[in-house]
Amino acid sequence: xxxxxxxxxxxxxxxxxxxxxxxxxxxxxxxxxxxxxxxxxxxxxxxxxxxxxxxxxxxxxxxxxxxxxxxxxxxxxxxxxxxxxxxxxxxxxxxxxxxxxxxxxxxxxxxxxxxxxxxxxxxxxxxxxxxxxxxxxxxxxxxxxxxxxxxxxxxxxxxxxxxxxxxxxxxxxxxxxxxxxxxxxxxxxxxxxxxxxxxxxxxxxxxxxxxxxxxxxxxxxxxxxxxxxxxxxxxxxxxxxxxxxxxxxxxxxxxxxxxxxxxxxxxxxxxxxxxxxxxxxxxxxxxxxxxxxxxxxxxxxxxxxxxxxxxxxxxxxxxxxxxxxxxxxxxxxxxxxxxxxxxxxxxxxxxxxxxxxxxxxxxxxxxxxxxxxxxxxxxxxxxxxxxxxxxxxxxxxxxxxxxxxxxxxxxxxxxxxxxxxxxxxxxxxxxxxxxxxxxxxxxxxxxxxxxxxxxxxxxxxxxxxxxxxxxxxxxxxxxxxxxxxxxxxxxxxxxxxxxxxxxxxxxxxxxxxxxxxxxxxxxxxxxxxxxxxxxxxxxxxxxxxxxxxxxxxxxxxxxxxxxxxxxxxxxxxxxxxxxxxxxxxxxxxxxxxxxxxxxxxxxxxxxxxxxxxxxxxxxxxxxxxxxxxxxxxxxxxxxxxxxxxxxxxxxxxxxxxxxxxxxxxxxxxxxxxxxxxxxxxxxxxxxxxxxxxxxxxxxxxxxxxxxxxxxxxxxxxxxxxxxxxxxxxxxxxxxxxxxxxxxxxxxxxxxxxxxxxxxxxxxxxxxxxxxxxxxxxxxxxxxxxxxxxxxxxxxxxxxxxxxxxxxxxxxxxxxxxxxxxxxxxxxxxxxxxxxxxxxxxxxxxxxxxxxxxxxxxxxxxxxxxxxxxxxxxxxxxx
Numbered sequence: 102x103x104x105x106x107x108x109x110x111x112x113x114x115x116x117x118x119x120x121x122x123x124x125x126x127x128x129x130x131x132x133x134x135x136x137x138x139x140x141x142x143x144x145x146x147x148x149x150x151x152x153x154x155x156x157x158x159x160x161x162x163x164x165x166x167x168x169x170x171x172x173x174x175x176x177x178x179x180x181x182x183x184x185x186x187x188x189x190x191x192x193x194x195x196x197x198x199x200x201x202x203x204x205x206x207x208x209x210x211x212x213x214x215x216x217x218x219x220x221x222x223x224x225x226x227x228x229x230x231x232x233x234x235x236x237x238x239x240x241x242x243x244x245x246x247x248x249x250x251x252x253x254x255x256x257x258x259x260x261x262x263x264x265x266x267x268x269x270x271x272x273x274x275x276x277x278x279x280x281x282x283x284x285x286x287x288x289x290x291x292x293x294x295x296x297x298x299x300x301x302x303x304x305x306x307x308x309x310x311x312x313x314x315x316x317x318x319x320x321x322x323x324x325x326x327x328x329x330x331x332x333x334x335x336x337x338x339x340x341x342x343x344x345x346x347x348x349x350x351x352x353x354x355x356x357x358x359x360x361x362x363x364x365x366x367x368x369x370x371x372x373x374x375x376x377x378x379x380x381x382x383x384x385x386x387x388x389x390x391x392x393x394x395x396x397x398x399x400x401x402x403x404x405x406x407x408x409x410x411x412x413x414x415x416x417x418x419x420x421x422x423x424x425x426x427x428x429x430x431x432x433x434x435x436x437x438x439x440x441x442x443x444x445x446x447x448x449x450x451x452x453x454x455x456x457x458x459x460x461x462x463x464x465x466x467x468x469x470x471x472x473x474x475x476x477x478x479x480x481x482x483x484x485x486x487x488x489x490x491x492x493x494x495x496x497x498x499x500x501x502x503x504x505x506x507x508x509x510x511x512x513x514x515x516x517x518x519x520x521x522x523x524x525x526x527x528x529x530x531x532x533x534x535x536x537x538x539x540x541x542x543x544x545x546x547x548x549x550x551x552x553x554x555x556x557x558x559x560x561x562x563x564x565x566x567x568x569x570x571x572x573x574x575x576x577x578x579x580x581x582x583x584x585x586x587x588x589x590x591x592x593x594x595x596x597x598x599x600x601x602x603x604x605x606x607x608x609x610x611x612x613x614x615x616x617x618x619x620x621x622x623x624x625x626x627x628x629x630x631x632x633x634x635x636x637x638x639x640x641x642x643x644x645x646x647x648x649x650x651x652x653x654x655x656x657x658x659x660x661x662x663x664x665x666x667x668x669x670x671x672x673x674x675x676x677x678x679x680x681x682x683x684x685x686x687x688x689x690x691x692x693x694x695x696x697x698x699x700x701x702x703x704x705x706x707x708x709x710x711x712x713x714x715x716x717x718x719x720x721x722x723x724x725x726x727x728x729x730x731x732x733x734x735x736x737x738x739x740x741x742x743x744x745x746x747x748x749x750x751x752x753x754x755x756x757x758x759x760x761x762x763x764x765x766x767x768x769x770x771x772x773x774x775x776x777x778x779x780x781x782x783x784x785x786x787x788x789x790x791x792x793x794x795x796x797x798x799x800x801x802x803x804x805x806x807x808x809x810x811x812x813x814x815x816x817x818x819x820x821x822x823x824x825x826x827x828x829x830x831x832x833x834x835x836x837x838x839x840x841x842x843x844x845x846x847x848x849x850x851x852x853x854x855x856x857x858x859x860x861x862x863x864x865x866x867x868x869x870x871x872x873x874x875x876x877x878x879x880x881x882x883x884x885x886x887x888x889x890x891x892x893x894x895x896x897x898x899x900x901x902x903x904x905x906x907x908x909x910x911x912x913x914x915x916x917x918x919x920x921x922x923x924x925x926x927x928x929x930x931x932x933x934x935x936x937x938x939x940x941x942x943x944x945x946x947x948x949x950x951x952x953x954x955x956x957x958x959x960x961x962x963x964x965x966x967x968x969x970x971x972x973x974x975x976x977x978x979x
Contacts, residue, residue, distance in 0.1 A: 108123060108124075108127070109123035110123040110124035110127070110469070111469065113469070113470050117461060117464045117465070120464060120469075121457050121460050121461055121464065124203065124205070124460060125453055125456060125457060125460070127203060128203065128456070129175070130439050130442055130449065130452070131175050131435070131439065132175045132176060132202070132203065132205075133452050133453070133456045134434075134435045134438045134439055134452065135175045135176055135177050135178060135435065136176070136177070136178040136205070136456045136459045136460065137178055137418075137423055137424050137425065137434075137435075137438070137452075137455055137456065137459065138177060138178050138179070138424065138425060138431055138434060138435060139178060139179040139180070139181050139210070139391070139424055139425060139426055139427065140171060140177050140179065140180050140181070140431070140624065141180075141181065141182050141427070141621070141623060141624035142180045142181060142182045142183020142184070142185065142209075143161075143182055143183060143623070144167060144171070144623055144624035144625070145163055145164060145167050145168050145171070145180075145183070145193065146161040146162065146163060146164065146183070146185075146189075147161050147162045147163070147164050161189075163189065163192055163193065165196075168193065168196055171431075171624075172196060172197060172201065173201070174200075174201050174202045175201060175202065176197055176201040176202075176203065176205045176207070177197070177207055178207070178208060178424060178459050179207060179208040179209075179210050179424065180193065180207055180208070180209050180210070181209075181210050181211060181426075182211075182620050183209065183211075184211055184217075184218065184219040184220075184254075185209075185254065185255075186254065186476075186479075187253065187254050187255050187474045187475070187476045187478065187479050188476050190209055190254060190255035190256070190474065191255060191473045191474060191476065193207065194206060194207060194209075194255065194472050194473060195472075195473070197472075198472045205460070205463070206463055206468035206469060206472045208257050208258060208459075208462065208463065208466075208468075209254075209255055209256040209257055209258075210256070210257065210258040210259070210260065210311075211251065211256050211258075211259060211260075212259065212260055212261075212534050213247050213251050213259035213260075213261065213308075213534075214227070214228065214259075214260075214261045214262070214263065214277055214533075214534040215227045215228065215231075215243070215247075215532070215534065215535070215796075215798065216247060216250070216535070216798075217247060217250050217251045217254075217256070217259070218534055218535065218536050219254070219536055220536050220541070221483060221484065221541075222250050222251075222483055222484065222536070223246060223247075223250060223483070223484050223488040223489065223491075223492055223799065224492070224531055224535055224536075224543060224798050224799040225243045225246070225247070225491065225492045225495055225798045225799075226243075226492065226495045226496050226499050226795070226796060226797045226798035226801065227276050227277065227531070227532040227776070227795060227796035227798070228262065228263060228276070228277050228278055228279055228289075229267075229275060229276045229277070229278060229279070229280065229776065229777075229795045229796070229820065229821070230495070230496065230499035230500075230794070230795040230796055230797050230798070231243060231279070231289065231495055231499055232278070232279035232280045232285065232286070232289055232499075232820035233498075233499040233500070233501050233793075233795060233817040233818060233819065233820055233858075234495065234498035234499045234817060234923070235285070235817070235818050235820075235899045235901075235921055235923050236498055236923045237288045237289055237291070237292035238292065239494065239495045239498055239499075240279075240289045240292040240293045240296065241292040241293065241295055241296035242296065242491045242494075242495070243293070243296065243491060243492075243495055244292065244293045244294070244295065244296020244297040244310075245296040245297075245299070245306075246296075246487075246488040246491050247259065247296075247297065247308075248296065248297045248298070248299065248306060248307050248308045249306040249482050249488075250479070250482055250483045250484075250488065251308050252304070252305055252306055252307060252308050252474070253305065253306075253474065253478040253479035253481075253482040253483060254474065254479050255473065255474035256308065257308055257309060257466050257468070258308055258309040258310075258311060258356065258462075259297065259308055259309075259310065259311065260311050260313060260358055260391075261277075261293075261310065261311065261312070261313060262279075262289075262290055262293040262294065262297075262310065262312060262313075262348075263277040263278050263279075263312075263313055263314070264278075264279070264286060264290045264312045264313070264344045264345055264348055265277075265278050265313075265314055265317075265318045265319030266278070266281060266282075266283065266286060266317075266319045266320070266340060266341050266344060267279075267280055267281050267319045267821055268281050268319060268320050268831050268833045269319060269320045269321060269324045269830070269831070270324070270749060270777045270778045270821065270824070270830065271323070271324025271325075271745055271746050271747065271749065271777075271827075271830070272319065272320075272321055272324045272325075272326065272745055272777075273326060273740050273741050273742060273743060273744035273745045273746070273776070273777070274319075274326065274533075274741070274742050275319075275740075275776060275777040275778075275821065276532045276533065276740055276741065276776030276777060276795070276796055277532075277533065277534070277742075278319060279820060280819075280820025280821040280855075281820065281821045281822060281833040281834070281855060282820065282833075282834070282835070282855060282918050283339075283340045283341075283343055283344055283917075283918075284917070284918045284919060284920075284921075285820055285918060285921070286344050286820075287343060287344045287347040287348075288347075288921075290312065290344055290347060290348045290352065291347050291348060291351050291352040293310070294310040294312065294348050294352035294353065294354045295352055295353070297309070297310040298310050298352075298353060298354070298355065302355070302465045302466045302467070303465070303466060303467030303470070303471070304467075305474060305475065305478060306482075309355045309356055309388065309462060309465075309466070310348075310352070310354045310355065310356070311354070311355075311356040311357060311358050311388075311391065312345060312348045312349070312354050312356075312357055312358070313357070313358035313359075313360070313393065314358060314359070314360035314361070314362075314369075314393055315345060315357045315358065315359050315360055315369065315375065315376075315380070315390070316337075316341060316342065316345060316360060316364070316369060316375055317330045317332065317337055317341045317360070317362070317364050317369075318330070318360040318361070318362055318369075320332065320831075321362060321745075324745050324746070324747075325745050326361075326701075326742065326743050326745055327361040327362055327399075327403075327701075328362060329362055329363045329364075329366075330362050330363070330364045330365075331365060332364070332365075334365075334950065335911065335946050335950070337364070338946050338950065339945070339946050342379070345357075345384075346383075346384060349380070349384040349385075349386050350384050350385075354386070355386070355387055355388035355462060355465065356386075356388035356389055356390070356391065356462065357376075357380055357386060357388075357390050357391075358390070358391050358392075358393050359375075359376060359390050359391070359392060359393060359396055359422050360393060360396065361393055361395070361396045361399055361403075363404055368396075368399070368400055368404045368406055369396070370392060370393075370396040370397050370399065370400055370416075370417050370420070370422050371400055371406065371407075371413075371416035371417055371420045371422070372420055373419065373420040373421060375420075375421075376390050376420045376421030376422055377420065377421035380421065381421065387458075387461055387462075387465070388458055388459075388461060388462045388465075389423035389424055389455065389458035389459050389461075389462060390421055390422050390423050390424070390458075391422075391423070391424045391426055392417065392422050392424065392425050392426040392428055393426060394426045394427055394618075394620075394628060395426070395427065395428055395628045395629060396417075396422075396426070396428070397413055397414060397417040397422060397425055397426075397428040397429070398410075398413060398428040398429060398628065398629070400412075400413040400416055400417065401413040402629065410429055410433055410437060411437045411440075411441065413428075414428075414429070414434060414437045414438060414441075415437075415441055415446060415447055418438065418447065418451060418452070418455060419447065419451055421455075423455040423456075423458050423459060424455075424459065427621055427627075427628045428628065430627065431624075438452060489799075489800065492798045492799055492800045493800040493803060493804060495798065496794075496797040496798050496800050496801045496803070496804035496805075497804045497807060497808070497813050498816065498817060498897075498923075499794075499795060499797060499817050500792060500793070500794050500797065500804060500805065500808050500813075500815050500817045501792070501793040501794075501795075501815065501817035501818060501819055501857070501858045502790075502791075502792055502793075502808070502815040502817070502858060502859040502860065502861075503785075503791040503792065503793050503819075503853055503857070503858075503859070504785060504788070504789070504790060504791040504859070505789070505790050505859050505861075506789040506790065507789060509768060509770065509789040509790035510770065510790045510792075510808075510809065510811070510861070511808075511809060511810050511811025511861060512728060512770070512809055512810050512811075513810075514553060514554045514555050514558065514810050515554075515555045515557065515558060516554070516558055516727045516728060517557070517558065517559065517727055518558070518559045518561065518725060518726045518727050519550065519554065519558060519559070519560045519561070519726060519727065519728055519730065520561055520562075520563070520719075520722045520723045520725075520726035520728070520729040520730065520767070521546065521547045521550055521560060521561070521562050521730050521732065522562070522563050522564075522565050522719045522722065522723060522729055522730065522731045522732070522758070522762060523564070523565055523566075523719075523731045523732035523733050523755070523758065523772075524564055524565070524566060524567050524568045524572075524732070524733065524736075524755065525546065525568070525732040525733060525734050525736075525772075525774045526545065526546050526547045526562055526564070526730070526731075526732040527545050527546075527547045527548075527562055527564070528545060528736075529543035529544065529545050529799065529801060529802065530734060530735065530736060530774035530775075530796055530801075531543065531796055531798065531799070531801075532737075532740075532741065532776055532796035533616075533737060533740075533741035533742050533776075534742075541799075543798070543799035543800070543801070543802070544799065544800055544801065544802030544803050545802045546730070546732050546772060546774075546801075546802050546805050546806070547560070547562050547802070548802050549801075549802030549803045549804070549805055549806030549807075550730065550802075550806045550809065552803070552806065553806040553807070553809075553810050553812070554810070561722055561726070563715070563718050563719040563722045564715075564719070565715070565716050565718070565719035565731075565758040565762075566716055566719075566753060566754040566755060566757070566758045567710070567753060567754075568734070568735065568736045568738065568739055568752055568753055568755065569738060569739065569752055569753040570753045570754050571648055571679050571710065572710060572738075572753065573648065573649075573650055573652055573679065573706065573708030573709060573710050574708050574709065574710060575612055575613070575614035575706050575707070575708050576612060576613070576639070576707055576708055576709055577612060578611040578612045579611075579642065580612075580639060580640060580641060580642065581611070581612070581637050581638065581639060581640070581692070582637055582638045582640055582689075583609060583636070583637040583638075584636070584637060584638075587609055588609075588611060589609040589610050589611040589612075589637070590609070590610050590613065590635040590636060590637040590692065590694070591607065591608075591609060591610075591635065591636050591637055592606075592607065592608050592609070592610040592633055592634070592635050593606075593607050593633065593634045593635075593636075594606040594607070594608075594622055594623060594625070594626050594631065594632075594633050595626075595631060595632045595633070595634075596625065596626060596627055596631055597630065597631070597632065598630040598631065598632050598697045598698075598699060599632065600632045600633075600634055600695060600697075604634075605623075605625040605626060606622070606623045606625050606626065610635060612707075613635060613694060613705065613706060613707035614704075614705070614706045614707075614708075615704075615705040615706070616703055616704065616705070617698060617702075617703075617705055618701055618702070618703045618742055618743045629698055629699075629701070630697075630698060630699060631697075631698050632695070632696060632697040632698070633695070633696045633697075634693070634694070634695050634696075635692070635693070635694040635695075635696075635707075636692065636693050636694075637692055638689045638690060638691060638692060639661075639684070639689070639690040639691075639692045640687065640688070640689050640690070641684045641685070641686050641687070641688070642686060642687075643686045644683075644684065644685055644686050645682065645683070645684040645709055645711060646682075646683050646684075646711065647681070647682065647709060647710040647711045648679045648680060648681055648682060648709060648710050649661070649666075649679070649680060649682040649684075649707075649708070649709045650667055650678045650679035650680060650707075650708065650709075651667055651669060651678050651694070651706065651707055651708075652678065652704045652705070652706040652708060652738060653669070653678075653696065653702040653704060653705045653706065654674075654700045654701070654702030654703070654743070655696060655697060655698050655699055655700045655701070655702035655705065656669060656670045656671060656674060656695075656696065656697040656699050656700070657669050657670070657678070657694065657695065657696050657697075657705070658670045658694070658695050659692075659693070659694050659695075659707070660691070660692070660693040660694075661682075661690055661691070661692065662690050662691050663691060666680050667679075667680060670695075670697070674700075682709070684709075694707055701743060702743065703737075703741060703742060703743035703744055704737065704738055716754070716757065716758050716761050719758060719761070719762060720761045720762060720764075720765060723762045723765045723767045723769075724765045724766075724767060726767055727767070727768075728767065728768045728769075728770065729762050729765070729767045729768070729769050729770070730769075730770045730772060730809065731758070731759055731762055731769055731770070731771050731772065732772045732773075732774065733751055733755045733758075733759065733771065733772075733773060733774075734751075734755075734773045734774040734775035734779075735752070735774070735775040735776050735777070739752045740775060740776035740777055741776065746777075747827075748780075748827060749777070749778060749779055749780040749824065749827055750779070750780055750781075751779060751781065751784075756783065756784070759771065759784065759788070760783070763787055763788065768789065769788050769789070769790075770788075770789075770790045770791075770792070770809065771784060771788045771790070771791045771792070772791075772792045772794060772805060772809075773791065773792065773793045773794060773795075774794050774795065774796060774797070774801070775793075775795065775796075776795065776796060778821055778822065778823040778824065779823065780823070780824055780825060780826055780827060780852070781823075781852065782825055782826070782852070785852055785853075792805065792808060792809070792815070793817075793819070811861060811894075814860055814861045814862060814894055814895065814896035814897065815858070815859070815860060815861070816858065816860055816896060816897030816898065816899060816923065817858050818856050818857065818858035818899045818901075818965075818966065819853055819854070819855055819856060819857045819858060819966075820855070821833070821855065822834055822851040822853070822854055822855045823851055823852045823853040823854075824851055824852060825847075825850070825851065825852045826846075828844070828846075829849055829851070832849070832851050833855065834851070834854055834855035834856075834914075834916075834967040834968075835855075835914035835915075835916060835917050835918075835967075836914060837912045837913060837914055838912055838913065838914065838915060839912055850968075854966055854967050854968040855918075855966070855967045856899070856901050856918075856965070856966035856967040856968075856969075857966045857967075857968070857969075858899070858965075858966070860892075860894075860896050860897070860898070861892070861894050861896060862890055862891075862892030862893065862894040862895070862896040862928065863890075863891045863892040864888055864889065864890055864891060864892075864898045864926070864965065865888070865889045865891045865971075866886055866887070866888055866900075866963060866964065866971035866972050867886075867887050867889075867972065868885075868886060868887035868933075869884070869885075869886045869961070869963060869972040869973070869974050870883075870884070870885045870886070871883075871884050871961050871974045871976050872884075873976055873977070873978065876978060876979055877954060877956060877978060877979065878940075878954065879939075879940055880938070880939065880940050880943060880954060880978055881937065881938070881939060882937070882938040882939075882943075882961075882976065883935070883936075883937055883938075884902065884920075884935065884936045884937070884938060884961055884963075885933050885934065885935040885936070886900070886933070886934055886963050886972060887931060887932070887933050887934075888900060888924065888926070888931070888932055888933075888934055889926075889929075889930070889931040889932075890926035890927065890928055890929060890930050890931075891929075892928060893928050894928055895925070895926070895927045895928055896925070896926065897923055897924065897925050897926075898923070898924055898926065898965065899921060899922070899923045899924075899965065900921060900922050900923075900924060900934045900963065900965075901918060901920075901921045901963065901964060901965065901966065901967070902918070902919055902920040902921065902936050902961065902962070902963050903916035903917060903918055903919065903961075903962040903963070903964075903967065903970070904916065904917055904919045904938065904942060904943065904959060904960065904961060904962070905917075905959065905960040905962065906943070906945065906955070906957065906959055907957065907958045907959065907960060907975070908957055908958065909945055909955060909957070910945070910947060910948065910955060911945050911946065911947060911948065913945060916960075916962055916967065918967070919938060919942040920936040920937075920938070920942075922934055922936070938961075940954045943959060943978065954978070956978055956979050957977070957978060958975050958976070958977055958978075959975065959976055959977075959978055960973055960974070960975050960976075961973060961974050961975075961976065
């Protein structure tokens, strides 16, 4: 490096803003735009695993020619999709620090919504499970553990938490959220941000949080991911924006990820009022805004608010979207900015502002002083016993007992014969953003039960059915051979949708099972409208009598021995994607599979099934048993990013299985593992005990078994309402007053309301006291209530405080959650729970869009759910 080592930006004692100014003054325009770009990590490596979230960098070597070509002397802003070892990250960082002109360190950024999405890291419960704990301390503990494991690899940032308000349950990403209520989501979001970022970012155990999706992404029209949002400004400012405000102002979140969608016609990626006016002008967010994958390019190809690549880039950059996320090829993105600066279309000052935000993050992380990570740290931190304990406790606290008639639960550990039935009995449902890990064995419900019962209890298992009818499993590694005798299929990747010309990448893919909505195959492949052709031979290791086919919302077609058997290609995509097949073990079948990303599908899979699941077998097992525990719900093909539904019923033949088991007369316990609310009228009417575990993480099987057998007294509460029917949506608890409450078919009451959850003990509320310590204009209200455990077991209670404004100038809900506290009481124990309310809890956004606390009568309501109010009291505010 030719620059003086005594340059001001290298002085750790100098103020950060002065260091930024000094460094900016030394940078060329090319060096500046490089800082605004994100690079695909595995493109620098010699070996790649076929799955985005299982890059095995420890089995790969760095290709320095590619590094020199991409990074050169000018540096780059960020590397993503590497999930490398600390040694690999250190070596790449060393190049940036020691071999570029200015020695600007790189950011390593990865996904870590409920654990770093890298093989071998702890898989914690998903956000919807964490929210069900109603315990922000759980979220903070998870955040600390994720940050420690992530930073131990030299990774500096994660894309999360997800702070979308989930009021559209058809949307597939509900599982990533903290639910439907502003206050609950805000408290969980602040806790997670603080857990991730800690007191300082310049450590070996903290990372930058990047809340997403900014803003108002959780209520897409028709429940379809990335769709437009149509809400009034009062609704947005009252219920959606305060969550992000809490995360940035109180939590101190450094970065933000902008959303794909438009709000009232304005795409978020080009909305200066949001990305600059609110984030920077109001909330003083110090870091940068990253495009969500393709959000800038969607201005051109989806929203059609930009006519060219150049115009889309200009709109986003001027609005305050500082870094692209695989929107355009690097040369297109970077050259467009340089050319617009040279032509005067964009002021260089605009570029400088964006670059300064990226540099500020790197200074905050201490990367200029300590760019490398201790290579031995990950071995001491990752999958530590303490992190396993956090995962287990979070799973316990997040399990919700929805129904328990006549004391069906807890079960006796000495039952003679227990049947464990269903597609989620012997599979751990972990949710999206979970690494695919060969050899990783999270605890399933079946294993948890077998670990819990007495030696004299027989535990038998039957799958019964899949999550989906004719469900396919990915054809496993070891079943394919390319034309040269190598294990796998030859994949030819094209940078166009027509499989035209020469492939930009040719590689060996051991299996076909990808998720290309949250990543892409390679840096040389565009994020959208690319195509792939796989060829080789299928050589089954055992006979297969069942079905073969493809799974994708994008275009796919399959040839077997030269015959086109699946034709799901083009706009209609109406052909069957699954066909019957009989394959002989050891026989070689010619395979040709073609794919085009044209719909933004999630799962891209070539799979088969063996028709082994049998409802009849499950029924016979249940008939011989003392109790049948039936495990149903979702998997990654029915819930997750880009997996939106037009129905909320149990998918596939799961309800048919449940009904058949119920008809045996054997007592039935339903255990759900799913990512969104389910409409389950029959289930709630007939099944005596129902547990909602959501996606409970790698220790979920242990936690579910502890609840089933009474080793843990459940106290989870729903963070989102369960509708009775799809036609009720929206059904969130705090809709504004006004309108009828009845359909021809019945009332508009949810099946299970927000805040609902049962216990193996009972609690009594009395002695509510409301003291107006200070009136307007800055009110302070002190509230206390006595809570007694009146049952025979120790247990937790979630005390929920709601506030209603009886008469107001703007239509308001009957009640809004304003405080909650999870407490633990021994049998017979009594305690006093106290809360404080301020103007923020009583305010409304007036017709002039100004916050105000109006004089009048307010009602405090306290209870165990939004519909189980035990005590209430009115007070006057004057």
